Amino acid sequence: MNSAHDRDVRSSTSSETHNPDLEKGEARTEKEDEATIAEKKLTLSQEPQDDIGAELEKHLSRKSTKKDQLPPEKYPLSDLDNNLVGWDSQDDPVNPRNFPDSKKWTLLGFVAAITFLSPLASSIFAPAVVFVNEAFHNESQLLGSFAVSVYILGFAFGPLVLSPLSEIYGRVIVLNCSNIFFCAFTLGCALAPNLGGLIALRFLAGVGGSACLTIGTAVIADMFVPAQRGKAVALYSVGILFGPILGPICGGFIAQRAGWRWDFWVVFIVGCLLTGGLIVFNKETYQPVLLKRKTERLRKELNRPELQNIMTYDKDASSTSGASILKQGIIRPVKMLTKSPIVLFCSLYMSFLFGLLYLLFTTITPVFIRTYGWSPEITGLAYLGIGIGNFMGIAFVAKTSDATIIRLAKKNKGVYEPEMRLPLCVFFGLLIPVSFFWYGWTAYYKVHWIVPIISLVPFGFGVMGIFAPLQTYMIDCFPQYAASAMAGMTAMRCLFGAMLPLAGPSMYATMGLGWGNSMLGFVAIAFIPVPALLFRYGKHIRERYPIKV
Template sequence: MPDSSRTASPDPASDKSPPDHDIDLEKVPTTGEPVVPQVSTKITFPETDLDRGIVGWDSQDDPAHPQNFAMSRKWALLAVVSSISFISPLASSMFSPALTSLSEDFGETNQTILSFSVSIFLLGYTFGPLLLAPLSEIYGRRIVLSGANWFFVVWQIGCALAPEIASLIVFRFFAGIGGCGCLTLGAGVIADLFPVDQRGLATSIWSLGPLMGPVVGPIAGGFIGQSLGWRWVYWILLIVGGTLAVGVEIFIKETYAPVIIRRKTAKLAKELGRTDLRGAYDPEEGVSPAKILKQGLKRPLLLLFRSPIISFLATYMSICYGLLYLFFTTIPSVFEQQYGFSPGITGLAYIGMGLGFILGLIITATTSDKILMRLAARAGGKLEPEMRLPLLVFWACFLPVSFFWYGWSADKKVHWIVPIIGMGPFGLAMMGVWMPIQIYTIDCYPAFAASANAALTASRSFVGALLPLAGPKMFQTLGLGWGNSLLGFVAVAFVPFGMLLTKYGKTIREKYPLNL
């Protein structure tokens, strides 16, 4: 029986058609056995109809469509994007262990300013996505990603040569704006390349960078700052970031379907001498480019403030991200002052959390898509985005564990291995919470995954940039034990969030649709 999948909407300026997971399904009869629903995830792409002046794909198997690329090519594209997505978050924290040498060079003793010189990078993550994501949905992924990468790389030179701390803060802010390109557009590239039943594994691989980068950063930065000085942190980021940016120029091709068809339309119009041709994804006639640009730039903010689903997800992810960076604020002082570690060795304390991230990646990557398909089969073969969320509920229960374990073991000066191991559950749970949110967002808004992810990135980065500034004062007042316990209680309070979203997410999503 042929698929009865929907035809993709020809209008990229609206999201009125159902998402690509809302599809009709076949049932395969068996003799003497219950009918087992077969879950189909294939969608129908708009095809070329020159009689009507419509330019689309040559066929459903058109090799030019990104979802028809060979799997080896898809994974190669994802690998390049994921590599950049590791370097940029690495830059956010790689500098932190070298603050002592920076303080000596610039004569800066204000701890708030020193902390701000680190967290300002994340403030760049707040503003950049709101511009880059909609631009990628108008002009394509490749050109925006390339421009953002080079913008990130160039500002490493300014950071390395900064004459005073004020200049360094400004340069790191601009580097953060460029560095957010890969984090913002990665979700869009995944939506472009992979059907819904393959996005779990793809998103797991891509998400490892944003989570592991801030953990690996202090490990590398500690040794570099101790042996070569803090300025070499930026020279190394320049070399590695520049190399990967060249890789993007060589290997990354356009993956956004509307832009590919727009270029195909222009080529056919020239070859055939026809002025009436129109791309299948083009907006309705009479919509000016200025209006398209204005609507695109508004899209991330519309999603953030007018979509309850994105608002809820952004709030929860911001809380988790803020907890992560508050966690980071205590590690250098705890292991240098209480355990006598050198700055380089102190960076190794992050390994406990890093191993948790890796284990979480393995578990979520191998189970996310399988659980989705199993739940869809139980529901009669119909896929719903909310089927991604049971994992969120499960892992949210583990999130508070590390705060009590690490906080009290460090407070009582138990052997150093105990607080390091205690960080592991947090890394494991963060991956388990992060992943369902990212994939759920892509599944809810596949046509505008970049803008939806931009809303999440901007909100969590804002909290991650500013909340840690309160960390030193909070831990000074409450101590390591009760200070971390307070963070643990906050994590406990948000455990029911996933349960509510799993139960009522579909109702909320359908009750408050957005014309994007």
């Protein structure tokens, strides 16, 4: 056998698994002879690999063992000898886990940028609704609100298909095609001939813009070990939460000065630039797809059609077909929502907060126009309270998240548990009802305009402090199903984001700003114990209700 090819296909394996960032200095004391090494290598090579999360935890996030230090001639068997194709070694540079930090953060930066633009597109249109109603002679406030929130409805449906497609064809092609789809229908919105057409085109643009919401978290799981994910998710989450804040600030000025259609033209131009950048610089990060391509290449080069991808070895061929993966990918998020209490409660909490966020997006403009007599372009500045809170929250999470889990893991004898992400969520949860009580009654009594704006700062801070840790918690709990877990969570939260704002106008008309917002604050109080309960019982729940999909 050609030695170059042997090196190309030999996978690094180890009989112990641990996280190097959390278990530094741990050394093995058990001595193994060469026969035992060979037997363990063969056994590990034949273990089924369900997904990238399980593979990386078992093969990649660990230090070298004595077997890894043996010279090549001491290996009695290799994965190639067993007709299996894996990574060259645990330091294989093709493995996304081994990308240089500069490359990892560049890739994540591009994904975070499009993830910033897509949610921004959801709200940039909000201050322009008054101009659209005038242009299309619409007198229904419900239809005007729906023209804004229908975009989020596209977010709810897109991930259910796009997430499994990324597991068939890879992250890059699905993300690039979705971004092109997003740009095309954003162009359609700019040219919409009537309100009905605008609503339909907004929905389709939302479907295209939804890919980054789930594929982005999957890319984080592909490239980063658990101890690095807190900072990565914090950067990624900036776009999801701050994009919708910046949208109305820009949209109000653009709509009044250049016309409402220019809100969409701006998004279209920036979207084309970011999509072009991703097409040029983005790299595939999904390990099963990378190893599949490597396997196909080696089959041709070595004339060995029997070679198999180590991540799909011992699996039923029908279960790895494209149609089967797509079917499972659509069904799996629903199963995870219904069968895993962790996924369900985290999704409900995040969905409620997301619904509150978009309720504010669709109601702040009319509140400040009617209560304080502001013009549409100036009302965008009322969203600064949420934006400032978001920045404060993301800075706090980025600073403390990974450091906290490392500290708690050391106290837990070096054993990391995903629940270590959650303790501070209780504090952040307290800020949500405080903000709504404060905002509702100050706006009701027409206190100086700066006070209701300041009252939204705790909301922005609290939402970010809950949103980022819960997303990271879901990735850590279900690394092999990270994309599916996030698809289910995204679908539910976007349904809330699309539907809850539709109830806003009638709720405020019936209950007023004071009691209407107070009712939402009371519901937020009911959710505060969720992170505390998951911190206390999450491990038990995961063990009692394992994901079998």
